Amino acid sequence: AVAPSAPVAAPLATPPQPQPTNRVGEGRLQIVNEQQEFTTKLSASLDKWGMLDKGFAYDVVSVFGSQSTGKSTLLNRLFGTSFDVMDESKRQQTTKGIWMCPSAYSSTLVMDVEGTDGRERGEDQDFERKSALFSLASTEVLIVNLWEHQIGLYQGANMGLLKTVFEVNLGLFGGDGNSTQGRTKEKTLILFVIRDHVGATPIENLTATLTADMEKIWHTLSKPAHLSDTRLTDYFDLSFAALPHKILMPEKFEQAVVDLRRRFTDRTRSDYVFQPAYHKRIPADGVSFYMDGIWQQVLTNKDLDLPTQQELLAQFRCDEIATAVTETFTLNAKGVRKPIEAGTIVDGLGSLMEQWLAAATTTFDTAASRYHQGVYQRKRLDLLTNLHTSISPLHLGQLKNAHKATIAKFVADIAAALKGPSYDFAQVVTRCTAEARDGFLAIAKEVTIPGTEWEYQHELELLDDDLKLVADxxxxxxxxxxxxxxxxxxxxxxxxxxxxxxxxxxxxxxxxxxxxxxxxxxxxxxxxxxxxxxxxxxxxxxxxxxxxxxxxxxxxxxxxxxxxxxxxxxxxxxxxxxxxxxxxxxxxxxxxxxxxxxxxxxxxxxxxxxxxxxxxxxxxxxxxxxxxxxxxxxxxxxxxxxxxxxxxxxxxxxxxxxxxxxxxxxxxxxxxxxxxxxxxxxxxxxx
Ligand code: GDP
Ligand code: MG
Structure with missing residues (x-):
């Protein structure tokens, strides 16, 4: 047995596993390279992996731990990925950086961090810290990979780095103390994977030690004053798994990996790791922009301000979506511009415009509502204002055309009535004036759609003046x-x-x-x-x-x-x-x-x-x-x-x-x- 919630004992008959999808072997992407540059190809890769249009229906997992603790090996086994593994016989160095690869078993993005061995070099610690911050900020589940014999050893288990990351993390998620509304308090699952679990020490003892270590770290964190009362569990859930020695007990290792994999794929399990509370709520098509932004902030060494990142992302994406929506909208409006300019009254123009607007807002809402709500709502207002402005000449044109046509008809109607053998002039004028106003108002009301600042009162006054002029x-x-x-x-x-x-x-x-x-x-x-x-x-x-x-x-x-x-x-x-x-x-x-x-x-x-x-x-x-x-x-x-x-x-x-x-x-x-x-x-x- 491993974690209480995740028994590692394998049943004899293995239940059917999710079959690898065709993403196997489709390669991985180095999202941050040795020069600490963020890739420009993430969106293209997500597209290639079939992930770009997933909306929120995807997950992100990454790994943390000392060098050469079998992290990449674990990820490859768990997710069918193809991260570099150090070749023991050659002691060949893997390529430094942060890598991403899609899981073969579910819509999950897996991130692996590669550093170098010598931790004493300050430069490397810097990269470790940066990549750890990045991982924590962008994943739902952070796998903390460690040897069983590292447990309890503060330095050995890399706890110092974890503490630093937690400290920054508190800055990220803790809020500014007076406004927590609008900022979803996000939680992250920390899944400890204990490697080379021998079994001499019961798993319960190991998890208790790890939990105590984590609490200790939490208490010794330098917290902002307004967050001094917060608890570890306000921000993190802890979970555990143990794996047997891969080399000494390969079959048991494989069985334990298969079982652990189910916790990443089977939503019906109570210990399913991708709980909604952990999701960063970044739509898949915004992941590239979002992660790039986080990496830039990590680089500039500012405290990671996730809400700011999310707002920046929302602004960027909402603008992109609005631009696309506006293009279609403009194309629709273009078909009507000519006849309006030529003086035609376009039948049902108001309902046409309402259709265009409805189509535009529906498209915008579907894509943009996933982003930061405040930004989304603001951008939605901007979009509506711009759309209204862009078709307001059509509204005005229709009014002007209606005015002209109404006056022409009024003149003709009066002339026709006065040709009759007997008529009452005063009655003719009263009747024709009423008919003219009614006709104009029908068109004016139809084309003055609700939700806009448009009006027709002024044009009606001009019409009244002209009607009076003709009547006079x-x-x-x-x-x-x-x-x-x-x-x-x-x-x-x-x-x-x-x-x-x-x-x-x-x-x-x-x-x-x-x-x-x-x-x-x-x-x-x-x-x-x-x-x-x-x-x-x-x-x-x-x-x-x-x-x-x-x-x-x-x-x-x-x-x-x-x-x-x-x-x-x-x-x-x-x-x-x-x-x-x-x-x-x-x-x-x-x-x-x-x-x-x-x-x-x-x-x-x-x-x-x-x-x-x-x-x-x-x-x-x-x-x-x-x-x-x-x-x-x-x-x-x-x-x-x-x-x-x-x-x-x-x-x-x-x-x-x-x-x-x-x-x-x-x-x-x-x-x-x-x-x-x-x-x-x-x-x-x-x-
Ligand atoms: P990483 O640097 O943490 O990503 O580690 P790698 O996955 O590259 O593996 C480093 C070395 O550890 C390789 O030579 C692996 O063969 C070996 N290794 C992988 N998994 C295990 C394991 O479960 N137990 C032991 N003892 N060695 C492993
Ligand atoms: Mg590795």
Whole structure:
């Protein structure tokens, strides 16, 4: 029997052993060479050994002990590795350094340390110390290999070195006293393998001696004050195994090795050595970086600060993973960039972006969450921020495109609605505005994905401004159309009454014209205001529209009056009036002049009576002077003859010169009528 937990007595029938995998003979790697340089090939070798993608599903074991105590021999037997063994016959020196080789029986990395014999040389002690520190910091199980006869001999058993290593170890795992959270308190299993166990001293005695030695070492360690109360068992578990003499009892040695191997491969055993508590929690693809970092710190002789190493590793790996993730992400986003820049609204862009982000974070989380949690979380935030930033132009682009398309549709919708035979302008604007906003908001909300700092409020405000601008412009057009319509109504309302009044000139003729004008303009204003209210016109717009309306109404009246006071019209009216008096009697019957009739007197009366009407046309002059309308002010948009707005000329229709000429022309026509009447009278006498 060997350790209580690991009986070495071999059963007669050997249970099936794990078969060597194809890694046997695939060689080993010198991870630290004679020049104390760390290899650049570790990751490549791990890959070759099929270990790189193992995540946490791998283990590390290394060995500690004096020179030529059969360490390499043991490792090769236990793990099927191919470390150099000293050739006894040649006393050939093995190559100094730290070596690594995969186990043939499980996903385990085995490390062997090779030193030189003469321990008295200071340089060698330095390397031993460094490699021991390195081993302890990077392995789950440290095999302490020693001869049975070394037990109890402090120097012989290399306990001095172990003490130094423990001291540094305490610096590593002890924490800084005030923050142990965030730092997993890691434990290491120290497995003593007692070589050339003869069996004279019971194994229990040997393990008791070793345990006592370890406790003694622990108590004499110089510990930081805040760790003075810590116990050995807070940091280490001890386990034991004994092996018979390899040369003298080869078969028993082999059997004991096979049995010891099961403790490294059979998870169901209670003495299975790779307990989770010992795992360093470094993903396999980070091992190279991590171990390199530890070695650099060993070299620079600083106390090994494992948390710092783990954080450095986490930073390095998280950055690497983030870079890979970002590449894929960028590739996805690239496909959408062109259409967005070309002004297209990409359907479902928000959910697309969420898919990319989900894929990116899932990939990142899977690979990076294995590393130091604080660093991982920080790098995750960085990654998200960067990803968000990189696609934020897509978000903005989509908003801009949606804005543009919405405005274009709004313009088209309003134009289409106003083409209809009947519509309520105010309702059209309200409906189209609501539809435009809804359409924009649907796109804006979809593309503004949660978890980002994105917003669409600003773009919505810009949209509202533009919608208002379009609506205002369209309302201005609509108002103009309305004013034109009212102007037509005004003209219709004035024309006939004016014609009628001026065809029957009388002293109160102007009163009737201006009354009509007053009523028509008043009702035009009422019509305008009723519609303008529903259009949401502003006070300024109303004021200006009413001014335009007043000006155009006045000009319409002026124009009609000018038409009705043109030479031909006035002459024709006078002629009518004269003929009525001269050629018809009081009953309206055509007169037949007889010689006894006072032709001259009748002619003179008819002519003079008619001539009194002529001055009435000259000026708009109602009996009731209140009826004279106020003159509108000029409008820069309207080219108007100044006469028609100047109070001194606006009401004058026929100038004195024209009056004279009209009088002359009228008299000539009347004279002709007189001559004709005279002739008809003479001829009737002659008959
Ligand atoms: P290392 O320097 O500790 O790695 O030792 P090696 O594995 O190179 O072996 C050194 C010498 O010890 C070799 O000549 C081995 O044959 C011999 N050796 C290996 N295992 C045993 C053992 O169990 N008992 C004895 N007495 N010698 C051994
Ligand atoms: Mg060796």
């Amino acid at each position: 412009r369209s309302r201005a057009d609509e108002t103009k159309k309305m004013v034109n319509g009212i102007e037509r109504t005004v003209k219709k309302g004035i024309n006939e009454p004016v014609e009628l009044a001026l065809s029957k000139p009388s002293t109160d003729m102007w009163d009737s014209v201006l009354k009509t004008y007053r009523d028509v303009t008043k009702s035009s204003q009422t019509t305008y205001l009723a519609k303008a209210t529903s259009y949401n016109c502003t006070t300024d717009e109303n004021e200006s529209a009413l001014k335009t309306l007043a000006l155009r109404s006045w000009l319409a009246l002026r124009k009609k009056l000018e038409e009705q006071t043109a030479d031909t019209v006035v002459l024709s009216t006078l002629r009518g009036s004269f003929e009525e008096r001269f050629r018809y009697d009081d009953q309206g019957v055509p007169r037949v002049w007889k010689p006894e009739d006072d032709l001259d007197g009748a002619f003179k009366k008819a002519r003079d009576d008619t001539l009194t009407l002529l001055p009435i046309f000259a000026t708009v002059k109602p009996v009731d002077s209140d009826l004279l309308p106020p003159l509108p002010s000029p409008d820069p948009d309207y080219d108007v003859e100044e006469d028609s707005l100047d109070p001194s000329t606006a009401f004058t229709l026929v100038t004195p010169t024209r009056l004279n000429s009209l009088e002359t022309r009228f008299k000539r026509e009347a004279d002709a009528a007189y001559v004709e009447a005279k002739r008809s009278m003479v001829s009737s006498v002659a008959q």
